[in-house]
Amino acid sequence: MTPVTDGIRLAVGTLTTVPIPAPRKIDRRVAGVAMALGPLAALPLAAVAGLIVAGGVALGLPALAVAALALGAVALGSRGLHLDGLADTADGLGASYDRAKALDVMRRGDSGPTGVATLLFVLLVQTGALTGAISHGHGIAAAVLSVLCGRCVLSLCCARGVPSARPEGLGATVAGSVPILVAAAVFVLAAGCAALTPGLPWWRGVLAVGLGYAAAAVLLARCVQRIGGVTGDVLGGCVEVAVAAALLATA
Template identity: 80%
Template sequence: MAVGTLTTVPVPAPRVIDRGVAGAAMVLGPVAALPLAAAAGLVVAGGVAVGLPALAVAALALGVVALGSRGLHLDGLADTADGLGASYDRAKALDVMRRGDSGPTGVATLVFVLLVQAGALTGAVSADHGAVAAVVSVLAGRCTLSMSCARGVPSARPEGLGATVAGSVPRVIAVAVGLVAAALAALAPGLPWWQGVAAVGAGYFVAAALLARCVRRLGGITGDVLGAGVETAVAAALLTLAV
């Protein structure tokens, strides 16, 4: 479920999807995204090796990640922005998010977040740790999935991906994922130990703020909210790593 949902890697569908399977899939999200993170790091390393401009290298790396995830999280970011910007009425906001199109708020948010990601990764490439920054940020973003699906976080709808995964991850496991992510980021080569930890912390902080906003406005999470959390966490982690 983790690989099939979060990547384009062809895998057999799960025989059964219950709360245990859903929770495990969200916890294993960073593991499923390892090929995407590795691909982004390799693109950065290869682009630098052949002398491509830093901005082009950053854009190519982000494009590979988007392609490898079907643009799922980017779509969620745009839909969530449209829903939050459309109406203070919960039902209307959820209806806007359910539609397949993107409005001006969603498009603008998508552009701004991608500009932040590309600009920050460009800075990391120029500082000679772009490959590491790409890997750490991609994985940090997926680590926030377990937080967004922790026990006590409700679903905004009675159906859909959000309903399947909402509250499916025990809180202690969600906390453990964040601590392990921070510990591993502290060991990232080419970075001061504190910068990797700060990047993970920044990603979690921004994703948690968005999660709290969506719970208040929408009544809980949806699949779109999960994707929005991932992309905003990636942006925050990259900004921290660009310093």
């Protein structure tokens, strides 16, 4: 079995609830393939979000309800993994300037006030932005593009040179596993495909990808400075802020 096959299995099994056999081997090469192919693994989630928006609009449902249903389906289809990571990352960054204590807070898994507030604010931004996109007639494009953009930034967060905050865990497995040229290629492909998104001006698609990457980069830089690198939670947080930024651009 090739690293690509194992990488696809790792990406799909980690990022979605789609049933797939477990990879036979997980090493840094397989992890790099998985993070680079994150957008492809998320295609079913993007398709579901787009179909929910299309169905909701066809039925004449309120735009806010349609947006909430679409984003909720994506969260369900990813086991809430990224939302949990966002909350844990916020709790860790807000806990203490002591790196060890911050990592301990993130490891616990329960959500404190900082995490809950951050989760609420980001979800409000996502839902409000998608509601605006639906109201302006390009909700399907916004939903699909934002979901895929959120998974594209995984290659940025796992690019060579980005350290792991811990010696174990998902972050340690994937940190620095994506060659810089591959991460750059993912960005270029994402921007190019976004420019061709039906229903959106070319520049708005490119702007959505650019803002998504910028938001993820800011959070990533803060986590590297504050806790020394990435963890699985940090990756999830970067996905969610990228989705929010991309949706704002499309709204």
